Amino acid sequence: MTTTSVDAxxxxxxxxxxxxxxxxxxxxxxxxxxxxxxxxxxxxxxxxAPLLAYLALFYAYxxxxxxxxxxxxxxxxxxxxxNPAFVGFEKYAEVFAxxxxxxxxxxTAVFTLVSIAFQYAIGLALAVFFHANFRLSGVxxxxxxxxxxxxxxxxxxxxxxxxxxxxxxxxxxxxxFGGTQINWLTSPDTALTAVxxxxxxxxxxxxxxxxxxxxxxxxxxVYEAAALDGAAARQRFWRITFPLLRPVSAVTLxxxxxxxxxxVDVIWIMTTGGPGDASxxxxxxSYREAFGTGQPDFSPAAAIGNLLIVIALVFGFVHLRMQRSxxxx
Amino acid sequence: MKHRKPLxxxxxxxxxxxxxALAAACSSGGDGGDADTYTWWDPxxxxxxxxxxxxxxxxxxxxxxxxxxRTASDTTDLTNRALLAAQEGTSPDVILLDNPAVxxxxxxxxxxxxxxxxxxxxxxxxxxxxxxxxxxxxxGVPIGANTxxxxxxxxxxxxxxxxxxxxxxxxxxxxxxxxxxxxxxxxMTFAAIGTEEGSFQFLPWFxxxxxxxxxxxxxxxxxxxxxxxxxxxxGYAPNSVLTNSQNTTWEEFLTGEFGFALNGTWQVNSAxxxxxxxxxxxxxxxxxxxxPAPTGGEFIVAPxxxxxxxxxxxxxxxxxxTTPEGFVETxxxxxxxxxxxxxxxxxxxxxxxxxEPWVTAVRExxxxxxxNLGTDYPKISEALWTAVQHALSGSAEPAEALGQAxxxxxxxxx
Numbered sequence: 219m220t221t222t223s224v225d226a227x228x229x230x231x232x233x234x235x236x237x238x239x240x241x242x243x244x245x246x247x248x249x250x251x252x253x254x255x256x257x258x259x260x261x262x263x264x265x266x267a268p269l270l271a272y273l274a275l276f277y278a279y280x281x282x283x284x285x286x287x288x289x290x291x292x293x294x295x296x297x298x299x300x301n302p303a304f305v306g307f308e309k310y311a312e313v314f315a316x317x318x319x320x321x322x323x324x325x326t327a328v329f330t331l332v333s334i335a336f337q338y339a340i341g342l343a344l345a346v347f348f349h350a351n352f353r354l355s356g357v358x359x360x361x362x363x364x365x366x367x368x369x370x371x372x373x374x375x376x377x378x379x380x381x382x383x384x385x386x387x388x389x390x391x392x393x394x395f396g397g398t399q400i401n402w403l404t405s406p407d408t409a410l411t412a413v414x415x416x417x418x419x420x421x422x423x424x425x426x427x428x429x430x431x432x433x434x435x436x437x438x439x440v441y442e443a444a445a446l447d448g449a450a451a452r453q454r455f456w457r458i459t460f461p462l463l464r465p466v467s468a469v470t471l472x473x474x475x476x477x478x479x480x481x482v483d484v485i486w487i488m489t490t491g492g493p494g495d496a497s498x499x500x501x502x503x504s505y506r507e508a509f510g511t512g513q514p515d516f517s518p519a520a521a522i523g524n525l526l527i528v529i530a531l532v533f534g535f536v537h538l539r540m541q542r543s544x545x546x547x
Numbered sequence: 548m549k550h551r552k553p554l555x556x557x558x559x560x561x562x563x564x565x566x567x568a569l570a571a572a573c574s575s576g577g578d579g580g581d582a583d584t585y586t587w588w589d590p591x592x593x594x595x596x597x598x599x600x601x602x603x604x605x606x607x608x609x610x611x612x613x614x615x616x617r618t619a620s621d622t623t624d625l626t627n628r629a630l631l632a633a634q635e636g637t638s639p640d641v642i643l644l645d646n647p648a649v650x651x652x653x654x655x656x657x658x659x660x661x662x663x664x665x666x667x668x669x670x671x672x673x674x675x676x677x678x679x680x681x682x683x684x685x686x687g688v689p690i691g692a693n694t695x696x697x698x699x700x701x702x703x704x705x706x707x708x709x710x711x712x713x714x715x716x717x718x719x720x721x722x723x724x725x726x727x728x729x730x731x732x733x734x735m736t737f738a739a740i741g742t743e744e745g746s747f748q749f750l751p752w753f754x755x756x757x758x759x760x761x762x763x764x765x766x767x768x769x770x771x772x773x774x775x776x777x778x779x780x781x782g783y784a785p786n787s788v789l790t791n792s793q794n795t796t797w798e799e800f801l802t803g804e805f806g807f808a809l810n811g812t813w814q815v816n817s818a819x820x821x822x823x824x825x826x827x828x829x830x831x832x833x834x835x836x837x838x839p840a841p842t843g844g845e846f847i848v849a850p851x852x853x854x855x856x857x858x859x860x861x862x863x864x865x866x867x868x869t870t871p872e873g874f875v876e877t878x879x880x881x882x883x884x885x886x887x888x889x890x891x892x893x894x895x896x897x898x899x900x901x902x903e904p905w906v907t908a909v910r911e912x913x914x915x916x917x918x919n920l921g922t923d924y925p926k927i928s929e930a931l932w933t934a935v936q937h938a939l940s941g942s943a944e945p946a947e948a949l950g951q952a953x954x955x956x957x958x959x960x961x
Contacts (some may be wrong), residue, residue, distance in 0.1 A: 298655035306952030317955070328848070383786040385799075404789035406942040422601040492741035493789050494933055509623065512647055512743055512925030514630070 281527075287520035294514060299341045307440065309521045318495050318503060326479065326499040329414055334474040336418045338467070341425025347428075357377075361432070366423040374487035377416040378403065379490075403489050406496035413485045413497050420484065421477070425470055431468030433459070465544070472537045476530045486510075500526055585860060586639035588629070590845065592619040600880050607867035610718050611860050615641075626652070633657035638850035640861050643690065646914060647743070647928075649846045650921040653679070659849045661685040664747060664862050675887040678914030679846050681921050684946065685737040687848030688869050691877050691884030693812035695751055695840040696904060696913040701824035703732045703806045711828050713753035716835040717755075717774055724783035734783035735807035736799045738791045739939055743925075747841055747915070748793070748809055748869035749775070751830040753931075754913060755838025758921060760927050763934065763953040764946070772945035776781040779939055789939050809821050812885065812905050827904045829911075834897070839913040844884060885909040907959065923960055930956040 290302035290308055313319060348359045365373060380387050381402035389399050402412040436459065444454050460467075482505045485491060491498035491506060498506075500522055508519035587604060594600035601617060608615030618639070620628060626648045626922075632638045644834060652658055661668045665824055666677060668685050679686045699711055699721075707730035709723045724734040738748045750776055751759075758767035771931060778784040791799070800808035803823050809830070818825040832838040847868055849861045867873060874886035875894045886892050892906050916924045934952035937943040941953070 261783065294651055296632060300634060378790065382790075385787070399786075401786045401940075404786050404940055406940050434648045474931055490741045490788060492936045494741075494937040494942055496940070496942065509927045510742065512626075513651060513922065513929075514627065521780050 225412045284520045284527075287516050288518075288524050290517060292516040297514070297516060305517075309517045310422075310525075313521050313525070316500055321495045322371045322498045322500050322503045325410055325497060326501070328410065329364045329417070329485075329497075329499050330475060330478045330482075332414050332462055332472060333417045336414075337421035337474055337478075337542055338429075338471060340418070340422050340427050341470075342463075342467075344422070344426045345429035345433055346455065348430060357380060357427070362422045362426055365420050370420075370483045372516060373420060374416065374484045376486045377412075377419075377484075381416075382414050404493055406493055408499040409489050409493060413488050415483050416488060417478065418479060421474060423476075425474065428473075429463065431464060432463050432470075436462045465541070468537060468540060472533065475533055478527060479530055574926060574928055575602050577819055582857075583613050585611075585615050585641065585857070585864065586614045587641045587643075587864075588639045589617065589619050589623060589643035591624045591643075592621060594619065603876060603880060607864050607873075610867050611863040613860055613864075615864070623649075629657070630655070635849060636853065640852065640857060641851065641864060642688070642848050642850060644848050646689065646844055646846050647916050647924060649679040649686055649848060650681050650916045651925065652848070653681045653684075654922045657850050658686045659851055661687065661857065664865070665860055666851050666862060666865060670888045670890065672887050672889065672910065674764065674913055674917070675842055675844075675909070677917040678842060680917075683797065685845040688865065689887040690714065690841075690845055690847050690868055691881065692844040692912065693844050693884055693911045694842055694888050694905070694908045695748065695809055695811050695830060696908050697735075697828045697830055697843040698800060698808045698810055698814065698818055699826050699828060700800070700803060700806055701826050702803075703727060703823075706730055707732065707806070709806070711826055714828050715830060716831045717833050721783070722772075722776070722812070724778065725781070726804070728781075728783055733785065733805045735778065735809070736785060736791065737788050737809035738796045738807050739788045739932075739935050740790055740792050741932050741936045742792075743928060743932070744793050745930040745935055747843070749935050750797045750915065750933065751809075751840040754840075755830065755832035759934065760918065760924070760931075761925070761930045763931060763956060764949040767833075768949050769946045772822040772935065772949060776938050777937070779796045779929065789936060812909075813881075815902070815905070829908055837907070837911045839911055840908055841915045842909065842912040883929075926959040927956045930959065 243362045287312040288407055289304065289306055290296070291305045291309070292302045295304035330364065344362060348355050379385075381389075384401060386402070388402065392398070392400060400408060402408050440458055440462070441454060444458055449457065480501045481499070482501045485497055485499060485502045486505060489497045490510070504519045504522035504526070507515045507522065565835060575734070585608060587608075592767075593598060594615075595660075604615055604617050622645045625642070625644065629638070629642055630666065633652075633655060644652065649658070668688055675689045676685055676694050680688070696713075701711075703741060704711060704727070707723075707724050707726045714720050714723055728734045739745045751772070752769055752771040754769040756767040756774075758765050758771060761887075762768070775784070779786060779788070785799070788796075796816055797806055797810050797817065799805055800810070801821055803815070803821075803925070817826075820908060829837040830840055847865050849858065849865065852861075868877065871886070871888065871894050873889045873896060874891035878884045878886055878891075878895050879898070880881060885902070886895055892910075896903060915928070916922075922925065930952040933955070934943075934945075934948040937948040937951070938945045
């Protein structure tokens with residue numbers, strides 16, 4: 219054994235001169251074939267182990283725990299004593315049968331789709347605008363990132379103040395122009411609109427940054443060629459920018475979708491899902507069940523959470539499929 | 548063996564992974580098992596380690612011959628952390644817990660009863676102790692109580708010609724609101740937000756009408772909700788009450804634009820420092836008299852420990868906090884926490900006679916989890932604040948909203 223060594227890259231080398239006899243190289247050769255790849259595999263496993271442990275600890279376990287919570291009846295007592303009754307899909311059935319379910323699902327769809335539609339459109343418009351690289355465009359672009367940098371509690375509270383029925387600046391502007399007071403956060407007709415507006419404002423910078431980066435990838439020659447062929451600005455956008463930006467757009471929309479799906483803080487701070495259930499989304503509902511009342515109901519909260527994970531996964535797969543079909547074409 | 552073996556590196560990496568997992572496992576299992584250190588959780592993060600309150604906690608530990616390790620977090624967080632700690636078997640020795648949470652935690656079996664701890668709770672006012680009584684066993688002692696009353700802006704009332712003493716029932720209060728708004732000022736602000744605070748502020752009217760939390764859609768309950776919706780419809784109260792927390796309500800009142808604000812004992816100092824003269828009237832019941840307001844304030848409770856020998860010292864720490872002198876000291880530290888014993892209340896009034904209306908209000912007050920509601924209360928309360936939200940926002944009539952609330956509460960209680 220002292221004659222055979224493996225260097226840092228795993229290559230075996232024979233110490234021929236000090237070898238014990240003629241049979242040794244052959245035996246060593248056989249050992250090399252089996253042990254070196256095995257050792258390499260162990261090395262690989264060893265290096266992956268911290269990552270695997272991390273994934274197991276921080277991804278697999280919480281996910282498993284969430285599923286476990288949702289199929290048991292975790293009352294507060296059962297939670298502490300660790301003896302919840304197994305109820306299978308009963309909690310899911312309760313969630314589906316609840317009065318709030320239809321409202322929450324519809325609100326989630328409206329909130330998510332309207333939010334990302336506007337975030338994307340505004341983000342893209344701004345990205346194209348800033349792509350022109352005029353003077354101060356860098357500074358202005360940086361200013362647009364402010365919503366992203368503010369802590370959500372600050373921006374949400376500020377929106378809540380601005381949209382306040384009696385004292386909000388939005389209503390005083392409306393009244394100054396002769397309109398009537400709109401109870402943004404306190405009327406069931408406008409509460410959802412109000413939180414969507416705030417959420418759009420919050421999401422624009424994210425779209426702007428990613429789409430702006432995507433625009434940098436489009437080669438300038440394409441635009442030059444189009445300009446030579448006499449394409450108008452509108453044509454350049456619809457026939458070059460938009461199609462070439464498609465992969466970036468898809469990622470932006472997917473990430474935006476997943477982010478928006480699980481928004482709790484903005485809605486919770488502005489309306490707590492109210493008045494009543496008027497601005498309740500699935501994510502807010504889940505939070506409300508678990509932490510919003512004096513009586514934590516972890517099981518239905520986990521069931522709603524799992525439902526959200528499934529929705530996000532479905533759209534993730536749709537995205538992968540779309541991406542594959544583009545790559546093929 | 549002078550060369551490194553092929554397995555050394557995978558072993559090292561594996562070891563790193565194992566120690567990572569181990570570190571994670573250890574950090575969650577830190578039991579406060581030190582015999583001379585007692586752990587103490589309270590919901591007062593505003594009182595830092597060098598505050599009078601922290602010194603008082605330390606002094607009680609010293610008197611019992613141990614040192615106290617105090618951790619402060621906000622109320623909701625504290626309840627959740629207490630549940631998690633109980634599940635992990637790492638409960639602190641003492642928790643100061645918001646009173647409606649006591650029955651919920653007691654129900655899990657994670658709290659000791661006053662009997663188990665050897666505490667004498669006979670001196671504590673029954674209406675205040677009731678929040679911590681589950682199945683005839685008392686869990687912990689209130690360290691003080693606060694409650695709601697109506698603050699008024701004396702300048703606005705004078706200008707409108709309203710005598711605060713004339714407010715004795717709902718009709719006279721509504722008349723006063725009408726006079727104030729007719730005079731060009733704003734009427735009354737309160738918190739009807741869709742959280743526990745909304746229920747907390749609605750309960751004096753609910754109970755003041757004679758309604759019962761087991762029967763959310765009674766005519767009395769409907770009358771209470773109609774009182775609120777009527778104020779909004781007449782413009783006596785702003786529409787923003789729907790999203791107002793109690794703090795926001797108070798900020799609105801401090802602008803000096805409102806005649807009245809529904810708020811608690813904890814604003815006494817702030818009211819004294821307001822830029823206008825203020826006063827306090829009790830919340831009237833529907834047909835006169837004082838309406839029972841819900842009690843607020845913390846209980847001092849002792850979670851179950853695996854080592855029962857710790858209870859003796861824990862009891863001495865709790866007793867130190869709950870002597871008559873201790874109550875008054877707590878009351879002063881906390882800018883007006885009314886002591887829960889008759890003796891303590893008398894001592895407080897000797898020191899601060901201006902708190903008389905608040906002591907009266909606390910004596911009339913009622914625990915939210917009383918009437919043996921216990922752990923049912925949070926579910927009923929959620930149905931109730933949802934009904935208030937629906938009715939005030941106009942998405943349902945009061946009777947309809949409360950009918951739905953009763954159905955929801957019954958469904959939630961099974």
